[in-house]
Amino acid sequence: MKRTTALIAGGTLLLGAALAGVAIARGQGDQQTAAPAPRWSYPLPPARGTGYSSLDTAQPGGPWPVLPGRLRGPEQPIFYRHDIHAGQYRIPCLYCHNNAANSWTANIPTVSTCMGCHLVISAADTAGNPNPEIAKLRDFAARGEPIRWVRINKIAEHAHFPHMRHVNAGLACQLCHGNVQQMPRVFAAQNVNQMGWCTNCHMRRGITRDCTTCHF
């Protein structure tokens, strides 16, 4: 996977600008670092094992993390890699999943969010051809067609989960979703559709277990 340094430099600059934008939007513009990590970003020790790649030597602009022997989770319409975006390049989870902090349901980013970077970043090979998966992304954008990502985490229709309450209480995404920043392809690190899991945590932390807070 050879890429031209010029493109990487351009991409990294753009990324820096994008991340600074996020920092300002989150009210942290006074901190001078380009990408202040939100406190829930990387709280857990690195995960090892099937389905995870290692970030030990991954640096922005360097080689991509080596894929694990076996991928887990459903195949997606585009091979979009969290281990590159959220891991190697440390793009904050909320850059793409911003609704997780302000709404009941977390969102999947739109094609235009992707294209904010991929109009420029093409991870081209030495012959100048864009990475084939990025070419697919650009085709979706050209057609104005949304990407039909396969849903992974879902709870029963009769129960309701307010993402923003949990995220704003400081719970790490990884606590419920595992080390997504090390997943080349997302899989469910645990089954979130279990009432006992919800109510156990609520009991330990003294949060309401009134039936109607989750069932209504």
Ligand code: HEC
């Ligand atoms: C550059 C955008 C981007 C960033 C940054 C990003 N994600 Fe994602 N995420 C996606 C896209 C696109 C999907 C849908 C495709 C897939 O599952 O890989 C997704 C899917 C997911 C899913 C599965 C959704 C489902 O169907 O249940 C979880 C969980 C998730 N991301 C968590 C995270 C976490 C945690 C981080 C930070 C460590 C993060 N994401 C960073 C774009 C992003």
Ligand code: HEC
């Ligand atoms: C903030 C900037 C940014 C955003 C937003 C972004 N990317 Fe990327 N993307 C990158 C960078 C940086 C690389 C690595 C380029 C390199 O190493 O040459 C990359 C690489 C890729 C690649 C090739 C590696 C891989 O993951 O398979 C694909 C495909 C890709 N991005 C798809 C997407 C999709 C789909 C979205 C939207 C869900 C998205 N990107 C959003 C910056 C971004």
Ligand code: HEC
């Ligand atoms: C306390 C556990 C918990 C935490 C913390 C948490 N999530 Fe979730 N997440 C869930 C559950 C449960 C679902 C399924 C919700 C549903 O079906 O309504 C889910 C679903 C998702 C989805 C799929 C949404 C969709 O419509 O496809 C994404 C994306 C996601 N979470 C991202 C994140 C991100 C990013 C963070 C951190 C900012 C985060 N989550 C924090 C439990 C959690």
Ligand code: HEC
């Ligand atoms: C890891 C711990 C943890 C898990 C797992 C968890 N929660 Fe929570 N939940 C919390 C915390 C902490 C709060 C309180 C947030 C606050 O103070 O606003 C909360 C608050 C809530 C609230 C709002 C309660 C209110 O006072 O109005 C609902 C509803 C809820 N959770 C549903 C769920 C559901 C449904 C699940 C399982 C799919 C779940 N939670 C899993 C920790 C957890």
Ligand code: HEC
């Ligand atoms: C913190 C959130 C939460 C609270 C509080 C809660 N539930 Fe649930 N409940 C869920 C979730 C999520 C599911 C779906 C996952 C499952 O079936 O385990 C569920 C499933 C159920 C089911 C269906 C089980 C099945 O096998 O299909 C019943 C019945 C139920 N809850 C009754 C109750 C009753 C009665 C209370 C009050 C004593 C209650 N729940 C309190 C989150 C909650």
